[in-house]
Amino acid sequence: MFFFSGCFPSFTSIMQESIRVNPSMVTKLRATFLKLASALDLPLLRINQANSPDLLSVSQFYSGELVTYVRKVLQIIPESMFTSLAKIIKLQIHAIMEVPTRLDKDKLKDYAQLGARYEVAKLTHAISIFTEGILMMKTTLVGIIKVDPKQLLEDGIRKELVRRVAYALHKGLIFNPKAKTSELMPKLKEMAATMDGFYRSFEYIQDYVSIYGLKIWQEEVSRIINYNVEQECNSFLRTKVGTLL
Known part of the structure; x- marks a missing residue:
């Protein structure tokens, strides 16, 4: 396991930076991952020659470790997507006004907000480019495990969504015991605006990244x-409830 625990982590940041700058680099890294998979043949050679029943379990272990490493490298794509998404959320909450169902012609220019909407379009394009990069990788057999890039992308998005939403809730729902009750509603309204920003932005980009955004949002x-x-x-129960995360 030296490849994953010793040598290759030093190249992880280099590969991730290459993907961040040029998302299409994922297709070239596919060859690297396949080379790593072929390197697994050596430790399995003797086990295979001995006709050991452990061949399948050992193959699954090594392949699982390699898939974990591939996920770690490619996690930079969801992270970069959510960095752009955070900017979209900020624009959706603080800059762009919701267009009412009925609008007077003379107010159309006020709601156009061309500068802010151009910035949102630019950020959305950047997100779609990252998605295109990972989907170009195609289905790859890593050891004995088949890796589906679309599923890889969805899993990465789910992981990053949970991390960011959980942090936002944790940060937004911390209250000072000595604070006045009048401070509760402003905090809850601020939290509601943050969650609404996440929801609207996720709904907005779902078509550009080929995922069921609202389904993922509701589940996570x-x-x-x-x-x-x-x-x-669990703090009140003798028998602890199992965790979901």
């Missing part, structure tokens, strides 16, 4: 809330 937000409810319950 429900999971975060259920997990935290379980953690609160």
Whole structure:
């Protein structure tokens, strides 16, 4: 396992930076991952020659480690996507006004906000380029495990979404015990605006990244809330409730 625990982590940041600058680099890294997979043949050679029943379990272990490393390298794509998404959220909350269903012609220019909308379009294009990069990788057999780039992208997006939403909730829902009750509503309204920004932005980009954005949003937000409810319950229960995350 020296490849993953010793030598290759030093190249991880280099590969991730290459992907961040040029998302199409993923297609070239596919060859690197396949080379790594072929390197797994050596430790399995003797096991195979001995007709050992452990061949399958050892193959699964090494292949699993390699897939974990591939996920680690490619996680830079969801991270970069969410960096751009954070800027979209900021624009959606603070800059862009929601267009009402009925609008007077003389107010059309006020709601156009061409500069802000151009910035959103530019950030959306950047996100779609990252998505295109990973989807160009095509289905790859890593050892004995088949890696589907679309599933890899969705898993990465789910992981990053959970991390960012959980952090936003944690940061936004910390209250000072000595604070006045009048401070509660402003904090909750601010939290609601943040969550609404996440929701609207995720809804906005779902067509550009070929995912069911709202389905993922509902599943992961429900999971975060259920997990935290379980953690609160565990402090009062003798038999602990199993964790979801």
